[in-house]
Amino acid sequence: MSQPLEGTFSAEHSARLLRQYRYVVERTMRALGGWIALTPELSAKLLMGRHVWDLAQHCDAFGQRLPELRSHAQVSEAANPAVATFMDSLEDAEGPDQTVERLVGVYVVLKPHLLATYRDHLAHANPVYEPPTRRILARCIDDEERHIAAGDTILKYLAAGPRVIDRVSARRRHLDGLLAAAGGVTGAGLPMREALDVAVGQAELVGQAELSDDGREFIRLERATGAWPIPADLEKAQRSFADALVAGDDTALARLLVPGLELETTAWALLRGTSYSHHVTVAFARLGHQRLVKTRLDGPSSSATVLARWVSSPEGWRIAALDVAGRDGVRPA
Known part of the structure; x- marks a missing residue:
């Protein structure tokens, strides 16, 4: 043509x-x-x-x-x-x-x-x-x-x-x-x-x-990346921390904080009262002598991503800072 x-x-x-x-x-x-x-x-x-x-x-x-x-x-x-x-x-x-x-x-x-x-x-x-x-x-x-x-x-x-x-x-x-x-x-x-x-x-x-x-x-x-290169003792502490987040266990969470850090001053206040049923570690990084671990929490109506900054101490790994990197609630269609 x-x-x-x-x-x-x-x-x-x-x-x-x-x-x-x-x-x-x-x-x-x-x-x-x-x-x-x-x-x-x-x-x-x-x-x-x-x-x-x-x-x-x-x-x-x-x-x-x-x-x-x-x-x-x-x-x-x-x-x-x-x-x-x-x-x-x-x-x-x-x-x-x-x-x-x-x-x-x-x-x-x-x-x-x-x-x-x-x-x-x-x-x-x-x-x-x-x-x-x-x-x-x-x-x-x-x-x-x-x-x-x-x-x-x-x-x-x-x-x-x-x-x-x-x-x-x-x-x-x-x-x-x-x-x-x-x-x-x-x-x-x-x-x-x-x-x-x-x-x-x-x-x-x-x-x-x-x-x-x-x-x-x-x-x-x-x-x-499912097999994160986390030291065994930190992995154990991280699992206890994530389990406590899902359970909403203030006492267990407080035990994992460094001395002087109060649970009420952390981002936990943003998550308390929300129902979560599952957790997964989604990121791990080394920052000098500290370790950054990101945990995703999922529940029936919401999810959240929590970033914990861990430091090693004579008592074991403890959390020096706790932040919420993101939250996702039910959104209207």
Whole structure:
């Protein structure tokens, strides 16, 4: 089939689209990079870290293409104020207990939309005089398919239980509404859903689907850290501490504090009275002569992450500081 030489897009229109893509991708790249330090789950950290680099490459490719379209290089542009509002809302999930909200925003709402938008653009870009743009879009499409599959896998792994599923649904509805109100990242409306034929694009977050290779790798690495290199005597003290947290045993907790540290002055006051049924050690680090241990508590209606700073003493390991790194209660759908 012959192709019209004039094509669908003028150089000015193509440049505007690339600036709009670059705006969203650049903000997503920066958000993922900032979230890595805030995210306690190793699998999600690895997911974000790997994809930050890809998004940086997308930004650079869009930016370098702009001068060839008679536009300034490396410039980003929001299609309209509503797109900026959507991105603001996507980025606001900064709590240590909001990993699921972060993943939903990027991998369930934004990236599938970007994938559909790129595919729609590629379908209309003239192959006679727009091969550079088409090559950039093809590379972005390949990466976004891989990103969505990996994100879907990690979200399935983390979003277990009806309480978390409700959070997923609420977050998706909120961001979907903002994205639709903006008319998508270009302001021209949302692409047809048929453009999203990536294998996991239409899968339910908690459905049964084959895990992507990236996701499997990240989950294996997270699970491999189950055997934490904690000294045996500290491990015993940590287990007693976590058991006391679950039991709500003030006396047992107080015995594990360094002399002079009162239980009432610690973050325990934020947790007292909450029902927890299970604990797991999720992080361990050495800081000079001190040891930092992070414990996740889970219960029927809430969860919390507790950070304890342990020091060795003649009486054994004792807690010198106790903080709550994050709490997660039931959130309305």
